[in-house]
Amino acid sequence: MPAPTPTRRTFLGRLSLPERQYVADALRAETVGGVLLLVAAVVALVWANTPLSDSYATVRDFHIGPAALGLDLSIQHWAADGLLAVFFFVAGIELKRELVAGELRDPKAAALPVIAAICGMAVPALVYALTNAIGGGSMDGWAVPTATDIAFALAVLAVIGTSLPSALRAFLLTLAVVDDLLAILIIAIFFTSDLNFAALGGAVAGLAVFWLLLRTGVRGWYVYVPLALVIWGLMYNSGVHATIAGVAMGLMLRCTRREGEEHSPGEHIEHLVRPFSAGIAVPLFALFSAGVSVTGGAIGAVFTQPITLGVVLGLVVGKTIGIFGGTWLAARFTRAELNKDLAWGDVFAVASLAGIGFTVSLLIAELAFEGDAALTGEVKTAVLIGSGIAAVLATVLLKLRVRTYQALLADEERDEDEDGIPDVYEQDNPEYHLRMAEIYEKKAAEHRKRAQLAGASRDGGDSPA
Template sequence: MAAAPRERPPFLGLLPWPERNAISRALRTETTGGLVLLAAAVLALIWANTPWSSAYESLRDFHFGIPALGLDLSVGHWASDGLLTVFFLVAGTELKRELVVGELRTPATAALPVIAAVCGMIVPAALYLAVSSAGGGSHAGWAVPMATDIAFALAVLAVLSTHLPAALRAFLLTLAVVDDLGAILVIAVFFTSGLNFAALGAAFAGLLVFYALQRFRIRGWWWYVPLGIAIWALMYNSGVHATVAGVAMGLILRTTRDKGETASPAERTSHLLHPVSAGVAVPLFALFAAGVSVSVASLGEVLTRPEPLGVVLGLVIGKILGIFLGTYLAVRFTRAQLNPDLAWADVFALAVLAGIGFTVALLIGELAFPDPATTEHIKAAVLLASLIAAALAALLLKRRNGVYRRLYEEENRDDDQDGIPDVYQRARAVDG
């Protein structure tokens, strides 16, 4: 008699043990980095609103570099074009891992988070366009409310001391990874001007060499670091935003392990650079990007001008509508079953938390609005929207924290102290 088909695991159910280990390591670093990011953003806001604000602006706008190579940048631009390249390189390795060995490797497991993430980008952009059109504003900032900041969101969870189950954290991470891919595509396609085809061609040639080194298993940082810097510099001079070089190299790095390897090149690179990205690169970017003047008048501008208002509504309302409705409809369409230990209120709370759109939203805001005055309003809108989203998510998540604590304790209980939670051994016994 033919065996009965194996029942599909529930949506937001227990993660496979290797996947949970990988995600736990990534989230641990992101959480620590998120707390540093939060501190850097607060420092920037305080500094920019004190009598010493002129010193902040002078430091942010100080230029240095190598003019002969077209690399004479301000400190702020070194942070956004240089340091954030490390962030996007790590994001590229995470996306590659998800596509090759993670939750995105099969259409069945990828469908729900991808649909949720795409809806969580489209709806905020559409809402921004509707608000800006109604108010006669510029459409240039449509991409600002698309991005979710995973580090900032995890910092909020850490401050709240929530016991969010691994599946919910993994879903949030996958949303952010797909968001990062969408953001880099938007940056590459819509914020590229004055292309230098010679530099762009040389950058692509460098990426081909990078691929060949990976393909032929060439090891040694002395090959990759100079090549990576050259690719970054050529990409910057080509007119394409330099962070595209980072995500391209991250996607090229090999994720699978060869026989005898304890870690793949992508794993080794992520292990080395993830702490640098989360603890140094992103916080320094925040330090020089989040310093906006806050006053009653400036907040009034945020809530009355169509562009910043569109950003606030896009992040706070658009993210909720996009992610929650996208997830709900995808589950219903695919006939997936929500984990019986959770409720749709938990998905709604995650959708609210995803409205924290800090790092990439600030970057796109700078690219979309070159005028400093408008940029300040957009940055203030991102900060205000992120604060509102964090406060609302805190209320929703704390209300359910008793449920989360119970699930967290169940999935981490290890009575026999063998290093593997008992719930995985029970699941293995049932499958056997």
């Protein structure tokens, strides 16, 4: 008897209904935050390149905070180390949920986005390294072009009016989650200064208390918020980047639902915190980090210096080739079959969209070239230019298929029986077909009635007065 032929798993296939709803809710919040991020970046650039630039520098460099606790920081520093800890807290929850209930739960299904994300960070770093090896530049900025900014990418989609099918949106979100994890590891490993073991021990002890309180079912923001602030302060003083505290606490939350729960604790807290992260924390970081001086000479220098050119090429070329190439190779070797409604060109377009690196790229630029304000500004300019080029490239590629995306999305969202569940998820349900038969019969009866009335009207009009 011949061995059964193994079934090929579909790549970018239809999501389950709960997963589709979660992805839609998560990306909706990120899209709003992304638009605010764009606005904040534009305000920062205008503020820093007008006669008011001195006031921008004054506000950005203003110090506030208790010096006795080692927290006398500038406004820019508070935004990068404080507010972004909230952003990474949400990223930690997203990662935990993906690992236990989302796309990363199944190792076979997780292989494609994980490999794509890894290649999407390794190839930009390689492109940067080759550019600087050939041009004699510094290798310190190798990590700058490795990060994807999901909020910025979604803002571009919102601005150009392109709605991706849910499978592509989920793939982009999963890429960003794995990307955030790798960025966290890069920050923790390569950008940790001299360690203060006493403060680090205190932070670890605080995290242990945080975990114990969660496991014993203790509730109340008034318990966790003060404890989180203490953990953050200790982590900052330890020499480890303070955003790591946010990630660690996010990973500790339970993201699986128990019987009778509509949402897990992690999902509930993410729902509460995400608007603050996307709508306040990240835009304020952009406001005080994206304000670089942009002149014709500065823009021209971006393409002539190996450090800045490496960043631009890493984002535009490295990200696209890395994600697309990693996805194609992974699909080939895992025998995954692309969704018949999509094409590899769609994956290439999403890969180019992932070349938009803003929030984490700016943060890594500040860490990589700390102490050299002029070079940090040049690298930030390169991040802005590279992200802009990637956004334009993705816009052109996505617009080529916009009608296909609109048709696929319309099919996904069609709900003719108006029961709140898209029809595509009910096609195997006999009750659905009975409801649809009743609906079609009702429409047919209404059509016959209108036809009879129209016929009677014509007869009456033709009859003698």
